[in-house]
Amino acid sequence: MRRPHRLALAVTLFVFGVSVAAMALAVLLALVATGEPFTADLVLFPIAYLAFAAVGALVLVRQPKNVIGGLALAPGRKKNTIR
Numbered sequence: 001m002r003r004p005h006r007l008a009l010a011v012t013l014f015v016f017g018v019s020v021a022a023m024a025l026a027v028l029l030a031l032v033a034t035g036e037p038f039t040a041d042l043v044l045f046p047i048a049y050l051a052f053a054a055v056g057a058l059v060l061v062r063q064p065k066n067v068i069g070g071l072a073l074a075p076g077r078k079k080n081t082i083r
Helices: 003-034 041-062 067-082
Strands: none
Touching (some): 041 067
16 A cells, blocks of 8 residues: 555544544433434434545545545534534
8 A cells, every 4th residue: 555545544534533423422411411312313314424524435445536536525523623
């Protein structure tokens, strides 16, 4: 594996890992802070955003210069910062 691919792999996996951690923290805080009962949409919507991020990460690992992979990774990353 060439060096640029390793860097792309590291950055992509780091961004995806941060997305997963932030989403888990957001769900946990939503459960604790709001005091609302647990509903399925509280977990299903974050899973949908993480599915987009996972596909984007997979595309970027295989083809680091692919713009579509970055666009697919963006919703998972963006949703975590907004929430």
